[in-house]
Amino acid sequence: MPADHILTYALAMRGGVEAALARMLQGWTRQGRRVTLVLGEESGRFQHGVPSGVEIVTLGHQRYTGLCTTLPAMIDRMRPDIIFCPGNHYTSMAAWARLRLAGACPPIVGKMSNAVDRGDHHPIVAWGQRQWLARHRLFLDSLVAMTPATARAAREATGLSVAVIPNPPSALPAGGPDTILPPGRRILGVGRLEPQKRWDRLITALTHLPEDVGLTILGEGSLRPALTAQIAVLGLEHRVSLPGHVANPSAAMAAAPVLALPSDYEGVPGVLREALAVGTPVVTTDSSPAVHEIVTDPSLGTIVPREDLGALVAGLRHWLNPVAPRPDPVPEPGQDSAERYLALFDSIVTARQRRDALASGDVGFGARAVAVARRLALRPAL
Template sequence: MDRAKHIFTYAETLDGGGVERAQLRLARGWIEAGRRVTLAVGCTGGPLAAEIPVGLEVIPLGGRTFRSLFAVPAIIRKIKPDIIFCPGSYYTSIALWTRLRLGSSCPPFICKVSNAMRRGDHPPLFALGHSAWLRTHPWFIDHIIAMTEASARDVFETTRIDSSRVRIIANPPAMPLPGSTIEGLPERYILGVGRLVRQKRWDRLLDAMPRIAEPLPLVILGEGEERAAMEARARSLGVDLRLLGHAPDPLLAMRSAELLVLTSDYEGVPGVLREALSVGTPVVTTDSSPAVREIVSSARFGTIVETYDGDALVRALNAWLRPDAIRPKPVLPPGADSPLRYLELFDSLMSGAHSPARRLGRRAVPDTPLPPTEVAATGPAAP
């Protein structure tokens, strides 16, 4: 069987998002397996630049905006990769743009789902447009990667793609980085990890902090445009907020935190929940994704609250801060062999009629959602 010798992928920046961090972990595994990997990225600076694996070929696009990614088709035409990997839902419009520009000469496109396909934060008209957009995906994407069974079902129900074009492959797990430190951690604290953007809804957590029985500092690892607004809100509420920026190894903070909290409007498969559970730290999270209940699969691991229920959030925080609360035993995360599972898929697409997106187009879309038993699973779906 032919091998996918050259894999191409792309990103807007290396500013610290979970999508790009997983992308670099996968690239490292592919390189270690002897494959050539090229990354086109708008800006090569940023916190994740230190995590670029040795051997990764980086093509800077000279900009920090999404617009810089419109150069991707020209790069693909020049370097002629065997496979294109779209690292997350945010980037699928570039997959469409590339398919339109390259036509039948476009290599196979494999796209990973990184956000919930259906989002409660969309107003009705926008939700209709988004639903129509998802229905177009089988036309320009050859294979979709979902990270859990629930995410795969979400893919079927929203895109109506054929089950043979979906795989379940978890993200590679986070690994401790020897020598890493995090300055400024208090003795006891509640922890949040994620970008400082509206999607994460850190305002919900800030509003809950003055209402908990035991006032503790709130530590958040991450950067983003909401920093100033969060600092102002914390001051007005009297919350001891510590924004410590990007951390190369957030496991250090997770291991000693009282609990990890995620209050997002929407997520894909929140890696921070798996990371916290991997070091035995309980989690409190909004019901922001179909995958959340697969990860927090037992009350022993944490508490899931309705997205807009502030009172439930406070009750959950208080329950886990009680002296008699029992921390969970560490949960081994899936995904250690994920880079190799991706390569098996890439190689399988190198023969003959490798592009069902071009060959079948919308005719590949079934009339009704497929049952979850038809998912072609290639790895564990949940801890």
């Protein structure tokens, strides 16, 4: 039986997890599935990516606890065939829905959007994270990871069956006004201005590079004041620009000599795949096992330890050299991701329906006839 009605949820369509979700919604609706999206607020820079065929239910606020407590009642009222949890940030909501609805809860599939072991965690926090992941099998029916390495780590941490399905690819660059990179030797960063991304690390690296090298970071977030202050203290106002979020970062990537990602932790950093898809080399920290699955050859870029500023500077210097060859474009995976997700959903829904039928004794006339025939065959002759 197909999963005809899929319910998923998010606080707002504002980050990488939600951008990938919007692209998946497009594929699911194209396949004729009914999709309900429960949102805290109908906002965020990726809201425009939600297709018109999706039924949107909005709470009117972005309070995590509000969406968490409301979700079970919505699920009970709408009775979807399956629930999709789009990332690690939202798994507590899935756990609460399972606890509240118990056996009446539809199957839940979650996506591992962050690395199992995060680079910013204190050892005690890391231990707690491991304990939480080990309990995911109590409320998730299946888990999806985006690369084989993250799937192996997720399987070990959760004990769940883990499918490997990459995110649907982003749109290729179309040029136009969002290609806002100044000319010359310019490092490009793309991502939210949040602690995880460690843009402060990249700004510091710029002080060790020649004066003609500049930096542009595309994104918005809570650290804009702190990063602006750091730029001023280092006297880099003439070399660093923070234009904010742009709708088409791939166009800027295509124009950049190098893209840098200095994060403490990532799940599967799509920005690396987007840059390589347009033939732009990358310099990235070893923020996730998936990084090595994306930057598979030194011709594509440089992977450096998180806290090694010297290695970061050396990697940037190498790719900023005008004689450094640009890599050939690497096509992004995931063209069939929507179909692969739906096949997984359908198999889980079918298995649940079979279990429910067996548990209720409603196995159908044909199955009952086979069972009677088998019993007669086993009865000793008179």
